Structures are given as C-alpha cells and as structure tokens.
Amino acid sequence: MLKRLISLWVWVSVSLVALFWVPWLAFLYVLTATRDPGRYTVGRWFRRAAVVCTKLNPMWRFRTTGVRIHDPRRPYVAVANHESFADIFLLSHLPWEMKFLSKESIFKIPVMGWMMRMAGDVAVRRGDVTSRAAALEACRDRLAKRVSVMIMPEGTRSADGQLQKFHDGAFRLAVETGCPILPIAVAGTRAAITKGSWMVGRATAVARVLEPIETTGLTLADVPALRERVRGAIAEARATLLRELQTA
Template identity: 45%
Template sequence: MRIADKALGVYTYVEFGACVTALLPVIAASRLRHRADPTLRMPARWAQRVGRAASFLTPLWRVTIEGDVPPDISSKAYVVVANHESEADPFLLACLPWEMRWVVKEELFKIPVVGWAMNLAGEIPLRRGDGPSVRAMLTECERAIAVGMSVMIFPEGTLTKNRDHLAFRDGAFDLAIRTGAPVLPVAVSGTDAMLPRRSFWIGRGRGTARILEPIPTAHLTPDDVGTLRDRTRDVIVAARTELEAKRSGRPAPTQPRTENGSMRDHM
C-alpha cells in the first residue's frame, strides 16, 4: 500500500470518528423527539447518514447503488438481506435510500460513541450462537415489521471467507414468512478492497450494492423456509458474480464458486 493511501486511511478513521461524534447528539435528540414513534424511523435515518457521510468524505472509496427501489418501501416493511464480504458493508448499505433497523453483533454496542449511536438509533443486538439472544432479536424484528419498518440482516451470520459465499441461515427467511414481509435481496461487491479482512488499513476501492427484485412471502408456510433461503442466495450469488465480472472486465462464469455448493454515486 502506498504511503499516500495509508495517510488517507488514517484520515478516513478520523473523519468517521468525527462524523459519529458530531451526529451523536442529533441522533439522541431525534430519539427523544420521536420517542412515541414505534418505527424509530427518524433516529434510524440519522444513523444511516453517519455511514453515508463517512463514505462520501473519504477519497479512498466510491460507492454506487444500482437497481430499483421498491416504491412502497417507505410504508411497507421488508426483510432486507445482503451478502457480507467486509466490515465496510454497512457504510455501503447505509447509502440505500430508505430507513431500516439493523441486526448488529452485540459486541459492537460496547464500542464508545459508535455503540451509543447504534443503541439510540434502535439497532437490534445479536449474540451469535446464543439461543435466547437469537429469539430476542427475532421478536424485536417482528415488532419493527409490524409497524412498517424494514429490518436489515446478513443471513451468512459473519463475513465470507476467501471471497466465497457461506451458507445462508434460516432466521431471516423464517422471519419473513412468519410476518408476511417480502424479502428484498441486495448484492454487495467490491467492499473487500475498501476494508480488507484481517487488515487494519483502509484500502482504495469501489463498492456496489445492487437492489434485486423483492421476493414475496404472503402465501408461503414454514415448510418453505429452505426454498426461500436458497432462492434468495441464488439471486444474490448470481448478481454479485456479475458485478465482480463487470468490475474486472471478464465475462461472468456460468457457475459462480461458493463455499457450500449450494446509480447513484455518493448518495
């Protein structure tokens, strides 16, 4: 990595901290002002603006959103799911033009300032592998969906390894079927260069999030969880493969490699 890019990476950390610190009082005030709103839509909107501002202010990143936004997403809840290739994914997905509550690993809430902002914005904690935590998370997601607020879940449960896709877990799809909320798949590509795995340094890269066609669940039953899960995974894998081929200038392979075999610029 060039010295100039390292310097810009340090700047990016500083400006992100500045964005969170500057907007934390605004998020807190919004939470207080809209405390009677069960959707927590306005605090969520301000929290996502942190990610958008941080993405916009770093010269190392360029973010692009592709695809059509569901026209009813401001009034109808969706279960939004995306592949997870980097810790930079939330910055990219924060640029999606709608509010949603995020399922976030519990340990992030312990980070000063950042954790406070997530708590005030109504993000939903999850302790992976802990049954009571998973059930509490799903209950809170159901409450959000019941009042018309979309939720954002990474169904792989953790970062992908070696650019491969992990198996999707059932939780998001069981939630969608039980609540009747459509699944909204989003394919993420390019963020592994923006914040590489196991690296302290922020890299130079272009991240793209492609909004895919919603998948209705109104007539599905619990027996359809696996089918819905696999269908969603298939469309995300295909779209991500296409995005990566487009970025590299190579034709997309007919069979994308997976681990388990199974715009708008600067919004």
C-alpha cells in the same frame, strides 16, 4: 506509508462525524419518541452519517442500483451477502431506512454503539440461542412498526470471497410475519476493509437491489426452498456486478 496516513484520516474522520452526530441523534430521539415508535427518522439520520463518512474517504466509490422501493414504510426483510465491515457504509446509501441486525460487540463501541441503540438497530450475540431468539423478536417488533430490517444470512464476513451458506433465521422471520424478502447483492467492498485489519483499501463497490419475493401463503416447510432461491439470486447478481466492476 501513504496508505497508513489515509487510513488514519478515514478513522479520524469517522470518529469526528460520530461525535458531531450523537447530540443531533439524541435530540431527534427525544423529539420523535412518541410519534415515531419505529425510530424511522432517527435511523435515517444515522445512515446519513455513514454516507458522510464515505464522502470524506478518498479511497471509496460507492453506489446503489436496481429496483426502486416506492413505499419506504412497507416493511421488508432485506437480506444481503456480507463481504466487509464496509458493507454497512454501502448499504446506508439506500434511500430508505432499515434496522440492521449486528453482532453485539459493535454495540459496545463507545459513540457508535450509542447511536445504533438510538436508531433502533438490533444486537445479537453469536452462538447464544437465547440472544438469537431475542434478536428475532426485536426484528418482529421493527417490522410491526412498519420499518424494514436488514439481515446478512451468512452470519459473518466471507474469509475467501466466496458466497457462504445462508442460515434460516431471516427466511423464517419473513414467512412468520408475512413480509416479503428483499434480496440485495453486494460487490466490491471486500477490498475496502480487509477482515482483521484496520487499513482502508481503494474500492469501488455496488449494492444492487433485486426484485422482492413475496412470502404470503408460505409455511415454515417452504423456508429451505426460499433460502436457496434468494441465495441463488444474490449469487447471480453478485457475479454480474463483479464482472462489471472488473471491466469498468
């Protein structure tokens, strides 16, 4: 019963923060539209809403570690493993802006979807080749405007907690644009929100930023090796983080 009450509070607080944030984001969107075509400012404030929601949640303890990004306007193709819907809340704690590639259904959620569109996040429809192509083109647009993009190359949350295979899209994008890959390992969010449930669980989670991997000079023939190199780095870092969380 207590868990249900806490979960209800969490989602009510998320809704209240979202309702408060919408007019502020709309104001910033209008104010910065001409001088900030990459919507960096609006995006940063949108991520701050996720941080506020996390602080209002007594069940979650989230933090970030790893490599520091000294130039937040250098565009990266950031890739992370996907454990839970709560990954979005965790990754929003990183101190620079990234546009998230997210499934189209999330953009249809009232208020949340409005904010995502104002922030410049990118929608994609699963299983639709045309939608995937349009989404990657939108990602190229964000990178050209000196804003990083966040892609979870597993494509969907892991059902069993094991790291799934990575798809090529993010790595092709990085090679084609010449942007470096920024690997990020996520651990601990699986317990925060169980797949298929609205219940919120107690979770301590970490996102660790790994060393960027340059793509200058690579061709599309190098994509499979690049993909597996990044997956291996994330798998190793994630395993380390899980051990650290277990012994903490």
